[in-house]
Amino acid sequence: MExxxxxxxxxxxxxxDLLAYGPERRWAPYKRDLFANMNGKVLFVAVGTGxxxxxxxxxRDIVGIDISPRMLVKxxxxxxxxxxxxxxxxxxxxxxxxxxxxxxQIVTSCTFCSVPKPVAALTALRRVLKAGGMLYMFEHTGxxxxxxxxxxxxxxxxxxxxxxxxxxxxxxxxxxxxFEIQQVNNIxxxxxxxxxxxxxx
Amino acid sequence: xxxxxYFLAGxxxxxxxxxxxxxxxxxxxxxHTWHMLTAMLAGMAxxxxxxxxxxxxxxxxxxxxxxxxPVMLTAMLAGMAFGMADSMYVLTTLEVLLGGGLSGILVLLxxxxxxxxxxxxxx
Numbered sequence: 509m510e511x512x513x514x515x516x517x518x519x520x521x522x523x524x525d526l527l528a529y530g531p532e533r534r535w536a537p538y539k540r541d542l543f544a545n546m547n548g549k550v551l552f553v554a555v556g557t558g559x560x561x562x563x564x565x566x567x568r569d570i571v572g573i574d575i576s577p578r579m580l581v582k583x584x585x586x587x588x589x590x591x592x593x594x595x596x597x598x599x600x601x602x603x604x605x606x607x608x609x610x611x612x613q614i615v616t617s618c619t620f621c622s623v624p625k626p627v628a629a630l631t632a633l634r635r636v637l638k639a640g641g642m643l644y645m646f647e648h649t650g651x652x653x654x655x656x657x658x659x660x661x662x663x664x665x666x667x668x669x670x671x672x673x674x675x676x677x678x679x680x681x682x683x684x685x686x687f688e689i690q691q692v693n694n695i696x697x698x699x700x701x702x703x704x705x706x707x708x709x
Numbered sequence: 710x711x712x713x714x715y716f717l718a719g720x721x722x723x724x725x726x727x728x729x730x731x732x733x734x735x736x737x738x739x740x741h742t743w744h745m746l747t748a749m750l751a752g753m754a755x756x757x758x759x760x761x762x763x764x765x766x767x768x769x770x771x772x773x774x775x776x777x778x779p780v781m782l783t784a785m786l787a788g789m790a791f792g793m794a795d796s797m798y799v800l801t802t803l804e805v806l807l808g809g810g811l812s813g814i815l816v817l818l819x820x821x822x823x824x825x826x827x828x829x830x831x832x
Contacts, residue, residue, distance in 0.1 A: 533715075534773070653827070666761065693830050694829060696774055696775050697823060697824050699778070700774050
């Protein structure tokens with residue numbers, strides 16, 4: 509487990525919910541729509557303080573992982589209120605402790621802006637996803653459009669020490685990891701988006 | 710495009726405040742002895758620096774990228790414009806605050822227009 513990443517998110521756990529109030533409410537309808545697709549055995553990556561748990565459809569079988577133990581301490585009361593099976597574990601997405609093809613679906617939410625090695629982590633996710641299984645992502649990425657691309661490049665080194673990178677090309681990273689992209693849906697500009705992909709059979 | 714009143718009002722408030730604050734800060738730093746280009750760059754830097762201080766408040770209340778991008782653009786442009794203007798003209802505080810606030814709203818409307826063009830399924 510990468511110690512620096514864990515330390516960063518352990519530190520951020522103390523003020524994460526304060527900064528997430530606006531974003532979580534703004535993105536609520538889009539996340540609820542995306543998470544409504546959850547079915548079968550689901551792996552939710554980077555559950556954080558559990559802000560997303562309220563958007564999970566009831567009665568699902570979900571394993572939630574996060575690299576930060578302190579984030580998960582905050583997530584536990586929210587997980588306890590979930591009306592379904594939700595198992596939270598401390599785990600590094602680069603080193604998943606699951607057997608191959610263990611999950612029917614994988615869901616991420618603002619995860620791949622922060623994962624240190626995104627292609628390696630996505631490749632690890634593909635290993636634990638069943639052939640033909642679905643990957644659902646709600647992510648913010650870099651932009652291809654001026655001046656937003658420049659602004660995101662400028663913001664990245666400023667935010668990176670305590671939070672995410674702003675200029676990742678997550679759609680390309682998903683393809684590099686061997687997934688087949690099914691759909692990309694822009695929520696805000698070409699920056700906030702949902703990505704649906706499958707693991708090839 | 711966003712249609713909920715809370716977020717529309719928050720976007721407008723964030724950008725208007727950022728525009729006013731950046732314009733005021735730029736004109737506080739610059740005066741008529743400055744070269745126009747230097748004043749413009751100093752105003753832009755002041756606006757950007759100020760946006761980093763105010764941004765967490767706006768983000769926490771109203772949204773992440775939807776707030777960060779227009780607010781930062783407002784800060785840069787209002788700082789640039791009013792830094793440059795202050796090196797050439799005598800501006801009253803009211804003109805600076807009103808102009809800064811309006812430039813924030815203009816930037817917000819332009820990002821809304823860009824969002825309308827880009828929104829939806831791309832694949």
